[in-house]
Amino acid sequence: MTHQGLALERVSKTYAGTPALRDVSLVVAQGEMVSILGPSGCGKSTLLRVIAGLDAPDTGTIHIAGRSVRDLAPKNRGLAFVFQTYALYPHLTVYQNIAAPLAMTELTAFERLPLVRSLARGPRTTWRSIDARVRATADLLEIGPMLARKPSQLSGGQRQRVALGRALVRQPDLFLLDEPLANLDAALRVQTRSELRKLQRRIGATTLFVTHDQAEAMAISDRIAVMFDGRIRQVATPDELYRHPVDLDVARFMSQPHLNVVKARTLRRTGALLADARLAREGADMPRVIAFRPEACRLTPAPDRQGLPVIVERVEHAGAEAYVFVDQPDGGGPCVVRIPSAEATKWPAGRHAALRVDLDAAWFFPDAPDLQDTPRAEVA
């Protein structure tokens, strides 16, 4: 249990009969940045709360920086938490907000009294050290000029920095960030996330970052843990996760906005694909589905014996690329194909075409139970 920033072992938590975390195990290395990615309600925030000690797990163990935190109050766990709402103290200035965790842990209630603080020698020294650290943190985050303001006088991005500052100033072993960018507008979010990553690298802090935005997770994580229904389905680097998702849920989540899912049986019906050795092998024993991204397939003019017969429904222009939405006339469901936008005019609505799938870039999964009811092209 040494040299680990964080180690979770079989952590479970049930809220009022509903399991929120099921047997979650995860090891985060010292200085690593790991994202917890999943749809809302998957338990990712609960996981963070359990680690922070805001909720107690039913079973399982948690080690932070090599020491069990089971009997430790949140304030003694050596961690900092950045809330989605920032949870700044509205009546305190930026300076006081950042100083709060230091003042609360390093001074007694008596020593925090204004008179004692300036008269007694011990507290005065501590205050001087707190002051230095608050100012250093403010400089690091470039919020020095705002120290005297109240949170209500700050923009969303500035509040986010203050919340970050309040976390940083304690120099914790572990940072827990609960969707810290969710309340920022799109442009600021992209900018802030790269700054966040830079900052994290610079101070080398072990960081757990909860988000529902796969692009955000991909952009800044060393590794990503994907959660569904209270379970971690896969922990991997962004690239590995993108190329080798372990199941259909993960694949769908990592392929937003579109993932095509087609029954293997449907593909086997088309003669040319039957010859494909991989499909024959993988699809022989049990009912399976094939999932592929819009860029892992192409359209050819009908008739084409090597492709699925489809009808063009509409084309969406997306700058350099265009997305062609097609439908299978025999009821196999819709698919989305990415093409260079220059070719968009080749596929007017209503045109018959064939869909060829690049099976090397496709994944084979056991049958998805919801496949009959939901459209195959997922829209996030």
Add this chain to the structure above:
Amino acid sequence: MALAGAAAGPLSQGATRAHLMQARAGHLLAAPAAGLLLVMLFLPSALVLTLSLTDYAFGMPGFNFIGLDNYRDMLTDARFRTSIANTAVYLAIVTPVSVLLALWLAIVIDAQGWLRGVYQTVFFLPVTATLVAMATAWEVLLHPTFGLVNNLLVLAGGDKVRFLSDPDTALYTLAFIGIWKQVGYNVLLFTAGLSTIPKDLLEAGSIDGADRGWSRFFLVTLPMLGPVTVFVVVITLIRAFSEFETVAVLTRGGPVGSTQMVLFTLYEEAFRYFKVGMAAALAVSFLVFVATVSILHARFLDRRVHYV
């Protein structure tokens, strides 16, 4: 409507008419409320203000304007001065004690589990009970010969106290009953205030090291309760200032004027001595006090934007 107003050319005349129509409709809709305000509030107030400048008394055929004489009497007459002084003492006891006690109780009750509802009900009961009946119950409890409190005092080896008939204790006894009456209401307000404190903020506090006791109270709870506290203080001030029932039922201002308070004096002036002009002057002073407190409260609320 802003869009219609912005339209240029032949349309603008129609837009102006639409605007006028809308303004008229607005006035029509506000008229009933404005009328009621005028009849129920402003006219009586104006009447009372006028009466306070006269020597009118019930049953007299006429009256004379005597200027501010009533107000001058109020400040010089010993009985009035006593009643103002008594009210001030009463306020000075009831307001801080019932506010601080309620704050403490609300926080303690808030931390309870399933007993929470029980406690809330118990403390709120005095608010719902008829005070005149409750005052009688207090009279029985505090009775010098057969009252439970005095019997307990004797059992504990002490002397009997004539709570309501001793000039030295009567006002403090009334203040105690006033606190008993007000605390439940204040607890309710503070409990409501506590439930609006964002959970995030309490959790941020617990991670920052203020997870309990005084540190949490001063870092999160008290500042977030600021607006509620101001409101509770204002409402307690106004209620204590207008204390009437306990005086009327238990002491009638006695013994020897020791519990004479502003509202009871007003009542006596009007309905015992029939000096309507004098009572009106008292009523105006009362109104000024309440209005001042309310205006201060409104000003205070305006300043607290950063609490949101």
